[in-house]
Amino acid sequence: MEVIVRNLRIAFPSHQGMAEAVRGVSFTLKKEKLGIVGESGSGKTLTARSILRLLPRQARVEADRLEFDGIDVLRADEAALRRIRGKRAGLIMQDPKYSLNPVMTAGAQIAEAWRAHRGGSGKAALAAAVELLAQVQIRDPRRVALSYPHELSGGMGQRVMIAMMLAPDPELLIADEPTSALDATVQAEILRLIEDLVSRRGMGLILISHDLPLVSHFCDRVLVMYGGRVLEECRASALARAQHPYTRGLLDCLPSLVHPQRQLPILERDPAWLGP
Amino acid sequence: MNSSMSPTRAYLLSDTPQSRRQAGLGRAYRGWLQFRRNRLAMAGLLAAAVLILASLAAPLLATHDPSAQSLPERYAAPSAEHWLGTDEVGRDLYSRLLYGGRITLGMVVVIMVLVAPVGLAVGTVAGYAGGFLDRALMRLTDVFLAFPRLILALAFVAALRPGITSAIIAIALTAWPPYARLARAETLTIRNADFIAAVRLTGASATRIVLRHIAPLCVSSLIVRVTLDMSGIILTAAGLGFLGMGAQPPMPEWGTMIATTRGEILDAWWVPTLPGIAIFVASLAFNLLGDGLRDVLDPKQG
Amino acid sequence: MIEVNDLRVRFGSIAAVKGVSFRVERGAAFGLVGESGSGKSTVLRALAGLNRDWSGDILVAGEAQGPARTKDFFRRVQMVFQDPYGSLHPRQTVDRILSEPLLVHGIPDVDARIRRALAEVALAPLVRFRYPHQLSGGQRQRVAIARALMAEPEVLLLDEPTSALDVSVQAEVLNLLSELQRAHGLTYVMVSHNLAVVAHLAAMIGVMQEGELVELLSVEDLRAGRTRHPHTAALRALTLDLEDPETAKSA
Numbered sequence: 012m013e014v015i016v017r018n019l020r021i022a023f024p025s026h027q028g029m030a031e032a033v034r035g036v037s038f039t040l041k042k043e044k045l046g047i048v049g050e051s052g053s054g055k056t057l058t059a060r061s062i063l064r065l066l067p068r069q070a071r072v073e074a075d076r077l078e079f080d081g082i083d084v085l086r087a088d089e090a091a092l093r094r095i096r097g098k099r100a101g102l103i104m105q106d107p108k109y110s111l112n113p114v115m116t117a118g119a120q121i122a123e124a125w126r127a128h129r130g131g132s133g134k135a136a137l138a139a140a141v142e143l144l145a146q147v148q149i150r151d152p153r154r155v156a157l158s159y160p161h162e163l164s165g166g167m168g169q170r171v172m173i174a175m176m177l178a179p180d181p182e183l184l185i186a187d188e189p190t191s192a193l194d195a196t197v198q199a200e201i202l203r204l205i206e207d208l209v210s211r212r213g214m215g216l217i218l219i220s221h222d223l224p225l226v227s228h229f230c231d232r233v234l235v236m237y238g239g240r241v242l243e244e245c246r247a248s249a250l251a252r253a254q255h256p257y258t259r260g261l262l263d264c265l266p267s268l269v270h271p272q273r274q275l276p277i278l279e280r281d282p283a284w285l286g287p
Numbered sequence: 288m289n290s291s292m293s294p295t296r297a298y299l300l301s302d303t304p305q306s307r308r309q310a311g312l313g314r315a316y317r318g319w320l321q322f323r324r325n326r327l328a329m330a331g332l333l334a335a336a337v338l339i340l341a342s343l344a345a346p347l348l349a350t351h352d353p354s355a356q357s358l359p360e361r362y363a364a365p366s367a368e369h370w371l372g373t374d375e376v377g378r379d380l381y382s383r384l385l386y387g388g389r390i391t392l393g394m395v396v397v398i399m400v401l402v403a404p405v406g407l408a409v410g411t412v413a414g415y416a417g418g419f420l421d422r423a424l425m426r427l428t429d430v431f432l433a434f435p436r437l438i439l440a441l442a443f444v445a446a447l448r449p450g451i452t453s454a455i456i457a458i459a460l461t462a463w464p465p466y467a468r469l470a471r472a473e474t475l476t477i478r479n480a481d482f483i484a485a486v487r488l489t490g491a492s493a494t495r496i497v498l499r500h501i502a503p504l505c506v507s508s509l510i511v512r513v514t515l516d517m518s519g520i521i522l523t524a525a526g527l528g529f530l531g532m533g534a535q536p537p538m539p540e541w542g543t544m545i546a547t548t549r550g551e552i553l554d555a556w557w558v559p560t561l562p563g564i565a566i567f568v569a570s571l572a573f574n575l576l577g578d579g580l581r582d583v584l585d586p587k588q589g
Numbered sequence: 590m591i592e593v594n595d596l597r598v599r600f601g602s603i604a605a606v607k608g609v610s611f612r613v614e615r616g617a618a619f620g621l622v623g624e625s626g627s628g629k630s631t632v633l634r635a636l637a638g639l640n641r642d643w644s645g646d647i648l649v650a651g652e653a654q655g656p657a658r659t660k661d662f663f664r665r666v667q668m669v670f671q672d673p674y675g676s677l678h679p680r681q682t683v684d685r686i687l688s689e690p691l692l693v694h695g696i697p698d699v700d701a702r703i704r705r706a707l708a709e710v711a712l713a714p715l716v717r718f719r720y721p722h723q724l725s726g727g728q729r730q731r732v733a734i735a736r737a738l739m740a741e742p743e744v745l746l747l748d749e750p751t752s753a754l755d756v757s758v759q760a761e762v763l764n765l766l767s768e769l770q771r772a773h774g775l776t777y778v779m780v781s782h783n784l785a786v787v788a789h790l791a792a793m794i795g796v797m798q799e800g801e802l803v804e805l806l807s808v809e810d811l812r813a814g815r816t817r818h819p820h821t822a823a824l825r826a827l828t829l830d831l832e833d834p835e836t837a838k839s840a
Contacts, residue, residue: 302715302719303715303718303719304718304719305718306718307685307718309718310682310718310719311682480675481670481671481672481676482678485733485736486678488639488667489693489694489740490659490660490693490694491689500678
């Protein structure tokens with residue numbers, strides 16, 4: 012499974028002509044964990060979603076290459092894309108409150124995802140759902156399977172989401188700010204869980220976040236995006252030695268518990284970063 | 288922004304307004320630009336404007352006195368003399384339609400002016416105060432909501448006398464509850480917002496908060512509702528007229544005109560039909576206008 | 590300046606705050622940290638007078654406060670909210686929003702004060718007549734801070750003021766807040782789930798867990814790891830783990 016993106020461009024119609032949200036992004040992904048980091052408006056979510064062509068209707072997408080395992084995503088028809096979405100690549104979003112169906116039990120939703128892509132009887136699907144809930148380290152999977160989303164905490168809701176996305180045994184997982192709405196303790200657990208599952212199943216992972224230190228902890232490689240472009244790409248372990256002033260600026264402006272500063276360094280935005 | 292824009296337009300669309308008035312006008316202008324893009328809404332606006340202007344200018348546009356009878360000319364077909372023909376006692380139909388517009392549209396405007404502010408007041412107070420006051424006001428609203436309009440009109444007719452005033456009162460009494468409910472629902476949502484908490488933290492009185500901070504936010508959805516309701520009220524007023532409860536003959540109210548001539552639908556078909564078309568056009572125009580306003584003022588998407 | 594004794598808040602049958610006590614000296618900054626559901630925001634809202642169902646004692650400048658607060662209280666104590674998108678009235682210009690506290694308290698010189706306030710929070714005068722949806726998140730939060738300072742309060746209550754902001758904007762707002770505190774001698778009570786952010790501004794920190802104040806410690810003790818309660822240690826370890834893996838391993 013390989014994701015190839017070359018010169019991805021995404022624009023939206025606006026009052027003043029076309030507004031470019033993603034301007035020439037390129038990267039490759041195999042069975043590894045890639046983190047895409049950027050502030051709001053950097054285009055990171057659009058970039059990741061374009062792989063599954065899950066963009067708003069008015070978006071104009073162009074790319075030299077946009078391939079998922081050899082399939083040309085831009086020119087594929089809806090049927091081919093449906094075979095990728097969910098089955099071969101899953102998407103986890105930020106707040107389980109909004110991405111889980113409030114009128115179905117957790118178990119029913121996971122079972123539905125299972126059956127949609129693998130077939131089988133209702134009973135088998137439900138049993139598989141309970142098994143998946145155990146895999147995402149929920150202590151009482153049977154009880155949780157029978158609960159409704161509003162009865163679950165944020166962390167548990169995200170685990171249910173992960174179970175749902177893993178049901179069809181995909182090759183790629185895209186996680187869009189999966190822990191931004193969660194507490195610090197739960198955040199760490201969920202990310203470790205994702206990391207663990209991805210490694211064990213040999214999946215690829217794209218982790219989107221605004222939190223640079225977080226991403227550097229859980230990914231192999233990091234892409235730093237700004238204004239629709241990739242400003243820096245490096246190995247996560249080498250992030251502390253990042254070259255680009257924007258990356259350095261992002262790292263330096265964080266308040267530190269162990270290195271207190273009277274004034275936090277401000278990120279001076281160089282218009283040159285927005286490119287020609 | 289291209290340099291060929293007129294100075295007024297540049298003033299209105301400016302990114303950096305210099306005064307509250309400029310900011311307010313700018314916002315209204317942008318709303319207008321968005322409204323203009325909706326063809327159907329513009330059609331509705333145009334139709335409604337034509338109807339209102341024609342009614343106001345009735346004395347200038349009418350060719351005959353609307354109550355001048357001419358029995359030899361009864362049920363005359365449209366001709367150069369009588370553009371839309373005459374009715375059952377020879378009165379010019381065209382002039383009667385014009386003057387009738389004044390009555391019908393006038394009734395609607397009066398009702399709206401009475402009903403919307405009352406509904407807004409009751410709804411916002413109930414929504415913000417909560418507790419006993421909220422329950423009391425909502426029960427009051429329920430009482431009036433329970434009355435069917437036509438039955439109430441009949442009751443008024445029995446108590447007072449048939450006529451436009453009774454019709455207006457009857458419709459107004461049954462039309463205000465939905466506005467109260469709408470305003471209350473909006474207030475309940477707004478009440479918990481941080482910006483209201485921030486105003487409470489200035490020590491502002493509840494009156495000030497409701498009047499200056501909450502009510503302005505409810506006004507948009509109320510305006511939309513008013514415009515959409517207008518079509519319904521036109522139909523109700525016409526219906527009352529048709530039943531003989533509203534405007535009485537010889538007043539040229541559209542509904543009454545249909546009522547008194549409906550027997551002639553097969554012979555002099557234009558006599559009952561034309562007022563019916565007028566009602567339909569007015570109703571549709573306000574409906575389209577209301578839809579367009581809603582898209583601009585009260586968008587629910589993104 | 591602020592004294593809270595045995596504060597208890599219930600929402601129906603749930604006890605959100607179970608007997609919290611702390612003191613904040615005039616001109617000092619106090620931070621309340623905890624996870625969601627720990628009750629920290631509830632304490633702040635009770636302090637602000639936004640919540641009336643509390644028991645215990647709240648004293649501001651030596652005066653005991655009841656469920657309802659006086660206008661005088663609101664001149665003295667102000668609050669900055671978390672969500673810059675929800676804390677400004679969507680239909681009012683910045684100018685109108687900033688003039689409201691002045692109008693309510695009857696403070697004259699509205700125009701001059703607004704201009705001064707915008708300058709103090711480093712907002713260009715050209716945003717004065719914009720609507721909130723025409724401003725960025727950072728700009729909105731600056732307006733919220735300016736609004737809080739309009740009536741010249743002595744105490745500022747900060748409810749996760751930078752949680753909804755981008756990291757680079759957060760740094761600017763934090764710098765602004767510490768500068769304002771120095772310039773005006775303000776007393777801060779700040780709530781956050783982010784230990785590093787709180788430690789940047791506050792000198793004393795209270796750690797809350799499930800409605801209880803489990804530890805009160807100075808920021809130096811926190812940085813050095815001289816914590817007593819396991820929850821504090823856990824929060825500290827998590828923060829350090831993300832910050833600097835080498836340090837976390839040696840702690």
